[in-house]
Amino acid sequence: xxxxxxxxxxxxxxxxGGVYALMSIGLALIFGVMxxxxxxxxxxxxxxxxxxxxxxxxxxxxxxxxxxxxxxxFFVLGWIVHRGLLARVTGGGDPQRQMDAQxxxxxxxxxxxxxxxxxxLTPTPLGIRTGYATQAFALGPVLLNxxxxxxxxMALVLAAAVYVFLTRTDLGKALRAxxxxxxxxxxxxxxxxxxxxxxxxxxxxxxxxxxxxxxTYYPIEPTVAGNFIVxxxxxxxxxxxxxxxxxxxxxxxxxxxxxLTLLVLPFQLQNTGVFIVFLLVLYFRPQxxxxxxxxxx
Amino acid sequence: xxxxxxxxxSYEGLRALVDVSLEVGAGEFVTIVGPNxxxxxxxxKAISGTVPSETGRITYLAQDLGARRPSERAALGIAHVPExxxxxxxxxxxxxxxxxxYRRAARAGRKGALDEVLALFPxxxxxxxxxxxxxxxxxxxxLALGRGLMAQPDLLLLDEPSxxxxxxxxxxxxxxxxxxxxxxxxxxxxVEQRVVEALELCDRGYVLETGRVVLAGRREALLADARVQxxxxxx
Ligand SMILES: Nc1ncnc2c1ncn2[C@@H]1O[C@H](COP(=O)(O)OP(=O)(O)OP(=O)(O)O)[C@@H](O)[C@H]1O
Ligand SMILES: [Mg+2]
Numbered sequence: 339x340x341x342x343x344x345x346x347x348x349x350x351x352x353x354x355g356g357v358y359a360l361m362s363i364g365l366a367l368i369f370g371v372m373x374x375x376x377x378x379x380x381x382x383x384x385x386x387x388x389x390x391x392x393x394x395x396x397x398x399x400x401x402x403x404x405x406x407x408x409x410x411x412f413f414v415l416g417w418i419v420h421r422g423l424l425a426r427v428t429g430g431g432d433p434q435r436q437m438d439a440q441x442x443x444x445x446x447x448x449x450x451x452x453x454x455x456x457x458x459l460t461p462t463p464l465g466i467r468t469g470y471a472t473q474a475f476a477l478g479p480v481l482l483n484x485x486x487x488x489x490x491x492m493a494l495v496l497a498a499a500v501y502v503f504l505t506r507t508d509l510g511k512a513l514r515a516x517x518x519x520x521x522x523x524x525x526x527x528x529x530x531x532x533x534x535x536x537x538x539x540x541x542x543x544x545x546x547x548x549x550x551x552x553x554t555y556y557p558i559e560p561t562v563a564g565n566f567i568v569x570x571x572x573x574x575x576x577x578x579x580x581x582x583x584x585x586x587x588x589x590x591x592x593x594x595x596x597x598l599t600l601l602v603l604p605f606q607l608q609n610t611g612v613f614i615v616f617l618l619v620l621y622f623r624p625q626x627x628x629x630x631x632x633x634x635x
Numbered sequence: 636x637x638x639x640x641x642x643x644x645s646y647e648g649l650r651a652l653v654d655v656s657l658e659v660g661a662g663e664f665v666t667i668v669g670p671n672x673x674x675x676x677x678x679x680k681a682i683s684g685t686v687p688s689e690t691g692r693i694t695y696l697a698q699d700l701g702a703r704r705p706s707e708r709a710a711l712g713i714a715h716v717p718e719x720x721x722x723x724x725x726x727x728x729x730x731x732x733x734x735x736x737y738r739r740a741a742r743a744g745r746k747g748a749l750d751e752v753l754a755l756f757p758x759x760x761x762x763x764x765x766x767x768x769x770x771x772x773x774x775x776x777x778l779a780l781g782r783g784l785m786a787q788p789d790l791l792l793l794d795e796p797s798x799x800x801x802x803x804x805x806x807x808x809x810x811x812x813x814x815x816x817x818x819x820x821x822x823x824x825x826v827e828q829r830v831v832e833a834l835e836l837c838d839r840g841y842v843l844e845t846g847r848v849v850l851a852g853r854r855e856a857l858l859a860d861a862r863v864q865x866x867x868x869x870x
Binding site: 508511512514515517518519521522523524525526527528529530531 | 683684685704705706707709710714715716717721722723724725726730733734735737738739742782786
């Protein structure tokens with residue numbers, strides 16, 4: 339195998355991994371702050387893809403911009419879903435029953451969103467046509483698809499923005515404190531319920547934006563969540579449950595492993611490598627790659 | 636400043652506090668002593684709102700706290716330094732301190748409060764970039780106290796600041812508490828198992844046993860009380 343070929347697979351893997359990283363950060367933030375495993379995360383990603391599609395066909399908004407424009411409406415949607423549904427089954431009461439309730443709630447939400455979308459928008463796959471989707475940047479013998487390169491760059495910028503928010507602002511620090519110790523956070527005057535709404539809103543907005551970026555090179559259909567939700571979960575567990583930097587690295591690793599798997603296995607089996615790496619990490623480093631305490635953001 | 640009238644709290648039917656009434660005046664240092672499981676922590680949590688009161692009324696600065704959420708109570712100037720320190724382990728020492736002054740009324744005074752807290756606990760300045768979870772127990776207690784002071788509170792609730800610490804650190808912590816109260820005329824409600832030290836510091840005290848106030852009085856009266864001497868002072 340030529341070195342150039344290997345570099346090509348690594349580069350492609352990292353490019354898609356950047357978008358996985360952005361999706362996974364949202365899931366990790368929600369889990370870290372709320373202790374809620376959101377099974378509907380992939381469905382919000384799918385809705386983000388559709389919104390980006392509608393921006394593109396009705397306003398001829400470029401999907402890279404469209405992805406950014408999904409953030410405000412999905413933040414509000416996340417906030418409302420938290421207030422209307424999740425807040426009823428978080429914060430207080432028997433933890434085991436709460437876990438069950440959250441599980442049923444997010445799984446149910448996932449089913450409702452998928453089926454409603456299928457009914458309203460039909461199962462026919464859609465795509466957004468852009469000039470750059472079929473172009474590539476050439477770095478010597480290595481070709482970088484332009485859509486994936488732009489999506490990667492924007493995912494990095496958004497992830498960096500989240501990082502700055504969490505580490506440099508009072509609100510971001512309050513979010514992390516609520517993840518560490520909700521009771522002690524409330525003694526500082528932090529409204530933990532509002533922090534949950536904020537975390538869910540940001541988590542949903544990030545995965546919707548990641549969906550928008552994905553839509554520059556991936557077909558849009560109501561069941562697309564199924565192809566990504568497992569990858570997000572693996573990324574979050576790899577990174578150390580709930581850790582944001584961990585989920586970011588986890589996403590990159592998954593893109594990389596997926597791509598390198600294609601060197602030895604056919605396309606239909608590209609997730610095999612992901613699961614093998616997942617099992618190896620769980621076996622040798624059960625706390626995840628980043629290996630910090632579980633309850634951190 | 637703080638008035639508690641006939642407070643009752645239960646955990647799933649088990650009564651932890653029964654008909655507890657007490658008062659803390661502005662500028663006073665009040666201490667609550669009592670054996671393990673007496674309900675001391677429960678009392679402070681009821682004041683902060685992290686356990687619901689079943690009966691009775693808690694009034695702070697002429698406002699009924701009943702319907703207020705814990706974060707709103709903190710916003711009113713009640714700082715709670717909880718049992719077991721409860722610093723935010725994955726945040727740095729500095730971030731922990733900053734969050735102490737998260738409440739709106741404390742933000743403007745954050746810089747000044749930070750200088751004071753770091754002067755009080757120089758070790759925190761040395762460690763300011765370190766994760767709070769990696770501090771020693773004594774350092775964590777200083778951080779928890781410092782975080783409470785960053786709120787520039789009107790009422791400071793302290794739950795067993797001496798717990799699990801060596802004698803030298805305990806002495807230092809008590810000295811610091813005495814100092815901040817003298818310098819700032821801060822109102823303090825202290826819960827302690829170290830009965831002697833706590834009673835000697837306070838203006839007034841209450842003895843809590845199995846959820847009830849069994850004795851109340853001024854410092855001298857409590858220290859001289861035969862029952863206190865027998866049960867707690869080893870006399
Ligand atoms: N979350 C809880 N659920 C059920 N029972 C509880 C809970 N917290 C406290 N209790 C019970 O309530 C009673 C009072 O507990 P509390 O923690 O207030 O005592 P304490 O005086 O602070 O004791 P210590 O000096 O050991 O800290 C105890 O019998 C305890 O077992
Ligand atoms: Mg206690």
